[in-house]
Amino acid sequence: MRWGPFLATLIGLAGASHISGAADAIWVAASSLEDGISPYCAGGQFPGPEWTGQADGQVDIKGTRLTYTSTSRAPSRSFTVDLKALQPDGSGKVVGKDDRNKEFYLTFEPGSGARPFHMTSAINSCRRVYTPRT
Numbered sequence: 435m436r437w438g439p440f441l442a443t444l445i446g447l448a449g450a451s452h453i454s455g456a457a458d459a460i461w462v463a464a465s466s467l468e469d470g471i472s473p474y475c476a477g478g479q480f481p482g483p484e485w486t487g488q489a490d491g492q493v494d495i496k497g498t499r500l501t502y503t504s505t506s507r508a509p510s511r512s513f514t515v516d517l518k519a520l521q522p523d524g525s526g527k528v529v530g531k532d533d534r535n536k537e538f539y540l541t542f543e544p545g546s547g548a549r550p551f552h553m554t555s556a557i558n559s560c561r562r563v564y565t566p567r568t
Contacts, residue, residue, distance in 0.1 A: 458496055461548040461566045465489045465504075468552065468561040493548070493564065500528075500540070502564070515540055524549075 466488045489506040501514040515530035523544040530538050537556035543549065548566040 459547040460492065460494045463491055463493045463502070463564045464567050465491060465553075465562050465564045468563050490567070491564075493566075495547075513538070 489504060489511075491502050491504040491506065491512070494501045494503070495517070498517045499514060500517055501512075503512045511532070513530050513532060515528050517528055519528050520526040520542060521544075524546045525542055525544040527539050527541045530540065532538060539554045539556070541552045541554070543551075550563055550565045553562045553564065554560070
């Protein structure tokens with residue numbers, strides 16, 4: 435039996451699981467409207483006010499899944515997205531669906547673990563930023 439290919443495969447799998455485990459993280463995040471002042475996004479072009487206040491929640495990354503659980507009364511938004519579409523450096527955009535089956539997009543800068551990310555809705559131009567709380 436040839437041990438070289440077997441050991442290479444075993445080492446590769448061990449390395450992949452180590453990378454996945456290293457990305458696991460839990461942190462508290464503050465969510466707020468990116469510009470922070472407009473009660474309507476895109477200068478009032480879209481009906482209904484966007485929540486302009488800060489909302490707190492918990493971000494939990496396990497493997498390639500990110501779950502955000504709101505801990506604030508308003509807005510009470512929680513979601514789970516698959517992070518498989520991110521680039522190897524942690525950057526990129528992923529698509530999720532809310533409880534009304536409407537798409538939203540999360541955008542990440544390079545990195546791993548606790549870091550800011552942005553959410554953009556598919557039905558309006560509102561953009562929220564989720565920032566780790568220190």
